[in-house]
Amino acid sequence: MTTRRRDAVARVLGAVGLLIITRPASNTVSAQQARDSTRCDSVVAAARVDSVNAGLFISAARRSGDPLTTMYLNYLTARIVSTFVPPKPFRLTVFEGPPLMRALRPRADTAPQLRAPTVTGVYRAISTQDSGLVQVKVVRASLMPGFDEAAIEAIRTAGVYRQLFTPPDDEDSLTIDVRISSDSVEGSRRFVAASFPRMPVVDAVAFKTNPVPGFPVDAKLEGLTAGEVVLRFVVDRTGHPAMETIEVVRETSSSFLLDAIDVMPGLRFTPASVRGCAVAQTVDYAFSFLLPVAGPIGASGTSRTSRKGPRLRH
Secondary structure, three states, rough: OHHHHHHHHHHHHHHHOOOEEEOOOOOOOOHHHHHHHHHHHHHHHHHEEEEEEEEEEEEEEOOOOOOOOHHHHHHHHHHHHHOOOOOOOEEOOOOOOOOOOOOOOOOOOOOOOEOOOEEEEEEEEEEEEEOOOEEEEEEOOOOOOOOHHHOOOHHHHHHHHHHHOOOOOOOEEEEEEEEEEEOOOOOOEEEEEEEEEEEEEEEEEEEEOOOOOOHHHHHHHHOOOOOEEEEEEEEOOOOEEEEEEEEEEEOHHHHHHHHHHHHHOOEEEEEEEEOOOOEEEEEEEEEEEEEOOOOOOOEEEEEEOOOOOOOOOO
């Protein structure tokens, strides 16, 4: 391991602490809500039971066009890691959770389960032959204070080094997605090990009255009679889906995906909580589409939260 890489790892290890905070519901939170939030910050932080070994993983992939070589991607991610300066304190704000069903409320839905925090951020770097500049935007927000800004700065800095984001000579632009997460995905590499605290979390529960999308006309015209879309997102402290955190886990077709996303703003949940204080939690929410033989066209939806621990995503 090079001195530069050891320094980068040391910076991250030094920043990964045991501080757990809750996230304000909005920028216009009232004074009373602010006081409650402060109280809950202390309650949640004091609820730590034990800790689990965790890590941060980084991966990169070209958005479109010919795939980039493994050597290039490894070099690119190494440069990003070497310049990544994580926020201090390292505020863990989102928890993992178990599978849930939309229409079936678990019998033990008030029994707390030990859950660890989770971190995920996805960032898109775009460069063109004309400008040569690297523009970086957030595709999937981490909801961790300061984390997205630190990742964007590291990607921009890495792009300056030897013009890593310069498009191929015969192409006008280059778009690369960079993912930094506590969950491993195919092609990712661990760049730091850490210890995440586990908390007694009462998991989020989907409302039985959540809207379901209709069976899309385009899918019917394509001859499809069934389909499924699974979206991963964060349920915030108010029980609303955080739209800036949506990721597509799998989809049968783009028609089903568009209809599923259309109803997302209407989804509601009983938020996860730690000792009575609401906390954010990542969920996987599945929409199952079935074309009836007769009668009105409809669909049904179910949800499940992401499983604990590193896992592969497709």
